[in-house]
Amino acid sequence: MAGVELFSHPALYTRYRAGLCSAAALALLLIAVLTYVPPLLVAYRSHGFWLKQSAYREQPTVRFRYEVLFVATTGPGPDSFLAWSTFPAFNRLQEDRLRVPLLSRMSTLVMQSMAFLQFFSPVPGSRLYMNGDLKLNQRQLLNHCGLDTRYNESVVNGTSPFAADYDLTNIIAAYRGRNVTTVFSDPNPVWMTGRAADTPFIINATIHYPEEVILISQDFGKLLNLPGSSMSAFSLSLSGSLIGLKCLCSRIRCLLQLQYHQFCHCLQCCPTNSISPEEMPEKTLKKPSSKISTCFYYLYTLFTLKDRTCFLNCFSSVRMARIRISSTIVILFVMVQTGFLVFMYARYSSFMLQSEEKTSQVHILILSSWRSGSSFVGQLFSQHPSVFYLMEPAWHVWVTMYQNSAKVLHMAVRDLVRSVFLCDMSVFDAYMPWKRNLSDLFQWAVSRALCSAPACDSFQRTDITSEMACKTLCGRYPFTKVEEACKTYSHVVIKEVRFFDLKVLYPLLTDPSLNLKIIHLVRDPRAVVKSREQSVKALARDNGIVLSTNGTKVEDSKYKVMQEICRSHVQIYETATLKPPSFLKDRYLMIRFEDLVRDPLSEISEMYKFADLSLTPTLKSWVYNITHGQGPGKKKEAFKITSRDAVNVSQAWRNVLSFQKIKKIQEVCKGAINMLGYQLVDSEKEQRDLSLDLVLPRRQNQFSWSSVNPKN
Structure with missing residues (x-):
């Protein structure tokens, strides 16, 4: 059995050994610890010769907080x-x-x-x-x-x-x-x-x-220069203490179980100073009454021996008792020790490796332009029971700062969108009156989340709400309900038409507090122009901001605004697909409005999969009804979501616009028409021929860079 040498004397050829888990070995260890550790602690606490501070080099990790x-x-x-x-x-x-x-x-x-x-x-x-x-x-x-x-x-x-x-x-x-x-x-x-x-x-x-x-x-673990951290030193010392305590208890039990007659036999062979050989049997054969008195009796007898070497040689011939420990106890002890080490390592890692935690919410930005079907796509998300949806919250920024250009307002719009994604509605303080209700928020009634609990008690989350009913029942609820409702949803979706450069959104895409994904909705520019002609006055102020007219309203008769819109779609698409940054991977999806109205359920399923949502039977029924109505819709319903014949709506421009207008639009948006997958028309005959499909099939991986597999 492995042992440790307690004492040796070369001249007398004397060596005293004991087992590793013996009381003597533990006593020797305790004496060594008391010899060295207390002076170290005293010196450390007295701030004597110890190093009081240390330094290390580190590259800071930085992120802009958008505060200027x-x-x-x-x-x-x-x-x-x-x-x-x-x-x-x-x-x-x-x-x-x-x-x-x-x-x-x-x-x-x-x-x-x-x-x-x-x-x-x-x-x-x-x-x-x-x-x-x-x-x-x-x-x-x-x-x-x-x-x-x-x-x-x-x-x-x-x-x-x-x-x-x-x-x-x-x-x-x-x-x-x-x-x-x-x-x-x-x-x-x-x-x-x-x-x-x-x-x-x-x-x-x-x-x-x-x-x-x-x-x-400095911490004490660093001063001792132990390998690893102070946590490791503490764990090892605690483990050693536990093992030592176990061995001590086992060894004491074994010592007390030694055969008494063997001890007495050695004493009889080696007489003591105070006890004569004749008296030896009488005094030693009478076993003490308790284990404690037995220990003192052994010690007293050993110290009275004349020739301790004789006794030790005699007693060493006695076979040392084995320590028997149950395998179940050993396994349990190892499991407890392992669990403790894992716990300490986890706490240590939480201190030293402060990893950035990402939000559990999913944030979806529907990126599009005016009159491109974005309100319809927004409703596809708004009616989902897991989605908190807002339609164009940046409208408040543009109305308040209408004398600036769209590029100048990009940062203010981005900051507002970020705050809404984080459910921080105090950002509206700069753009809305102090005392405000839900009805003060732009297009609030199209959000099902603001028409159901906890924002409004008139509808359930699973209900399909209408704008008119919501305005009647929920308009007087306080504005604080917006933030309260936002925090209860797993998905926050914003539809916005006031971004013209994808790079403006890079800070949001790299923000660890956001889990942002972008759905880029595009539409045939010729169909967009036809739809814009139904709402010329409503778009005049926005046109002025796009064209930087210093607050002057503009009617886009020369299609300058359309030129900017087409240019922005090309820029966004190229940025997202031609050597895009790594953080955009699996976070960008392009959808064409024409594909959506031709095969609604398939395209909606693709968008929902991209957004980690599921299509419910109620939503399927609602989508079918909303896309299979009669006619293209009335002029006064330009900004409303009503039941229409969606396919006819997407092709209505071919019968309404003159060929001269079509030629002009194709001149200013030729690059976008080609890149987005639409066919140019060279004559009025081609324009009027509805059997000629001007929407080209989507090519593999042309319009999305996401985990969703586009259809051929």
Whole structure:
């Protein structure tokens, strides 16, 4: 049996050995621990010669939080400035000094810190270039492990209605009061002069995030320089203690079970100092009454021996008792120890590896243009009992800031869409009255989620709701019900027609708090023009924003708006299919309106599969009824979802529009018509011949890059 040497004396040829799990071996281990560990602890707690801090290099992971406060001074006066921010309360305080800039995202920021960019020049300029590093500044050591959330709050109190909270002096003073901050440093800013009167002033800022040296406090595990973490050292020491305790209990039991007559035999052979050989049998053969007194009796007798070597040689011939441990106990002990190690490792990983958790909700953005059938597609999702749906919430942004162009408003629209996806409806504070109901939200009644519990008690989630009934019964419910209802659904779907560039959505696609997928709905531009002619006045303001007319309403008689719409569809499609970024994989699906109305159930099933939804029998029946009505619908129903003959609706332009208009549309949208899979017409005869199919078959993988397999 394996043993450990307790003591040896070369001159006397004496060696004392004991089993690994013996009481003597454990006593020796305890003495060694008490010899070395307490001094180490005393030295550590006294802050003597120990290293009190350590440092390691780490590349920060950053993500932009979409919070900007921009102030540009225009003169020496106190009111000579222009300002804009992503905080609605601050924007309301600016009145006529508010300006909406066009921002381009160069990098992203994950920590709630601040990059303060400031530059002054007496010479009028046209462009400012800044290229610097955002560096970490520590006044305090960070903990060696765990999650530090002391400064996980916004630098600016964006909900405050008080102007003092947006004063740069107060913001910077509060920020500098933190023990951990970031400082933006650019030793060589470039100020360009020579700006024309009608050109914008441009700020081009590039922020780099270099590898940082992180100062941390030391933990005892690091000081001991043990392999692995302090968690491992603690686990091993605890495991050793458990094993030692088990062995000690077993060994004591074995020692107390030794044959008493064998011990006495050795004592008789080796006389003691205090007991004569004649007295030996009388004193030793009388066994003590208890196990405890037996232990003391053994010790007393051993210390009174004249020749302990004789006794040890005699007693060593006695076979050591074996330790028998049940296999069930061993297996149970190993399982408990393994479970404990797994638990400690999980806790350790949660501290040291702070992985980003993604939301459980699914976010779907229906990306399209006006009069392309997007309202119909929106209803296909709205009527699903698992979907919270809003139709064009960015309408509020365009109505409030109608003097700006569509490109300038892209960022504001994107931020609003992001907040809606996260069920944060406070974003509407900047665009709607303070006291508001459900009825103040644009096209709220087309959302089944806002007509059923918990937003409104008049309908159930499984009901198919109508816009008219919803307006009558649910319009007076408070606006707070919108956010409350949104948080109860597994899918949040937004239909939006105010994005003209897919790259604008990249921050949303890379945002770990969103699980965003994009359905890109397109329609034959000639059919779109025919539908737009039914709602010329309603689209005039939007036309002005698209064409950047500074708030002037425009009737698109020259098809300039259609040209922009076609260009945007081409740009979105090419960006998503020609060398797209990796984060777009399985998150983009193109659908043609013509394919949808020809085979509704198949196309809807494809969209639902893409969105992780299932088509219910109730929805199947409703889809059939809504797509198999009589006639193309009345002019006053241009923005309503009513029962129509969907196939005839998609081909109505061939009988309504003149060939001259068709030629003009084909000139401005030729690239989009070809790329989206539509056939050009060369004569009025081809236009009127309905037997000639102008919708070309979809080619494999032409219109989607998703996990859904397109049909041939």
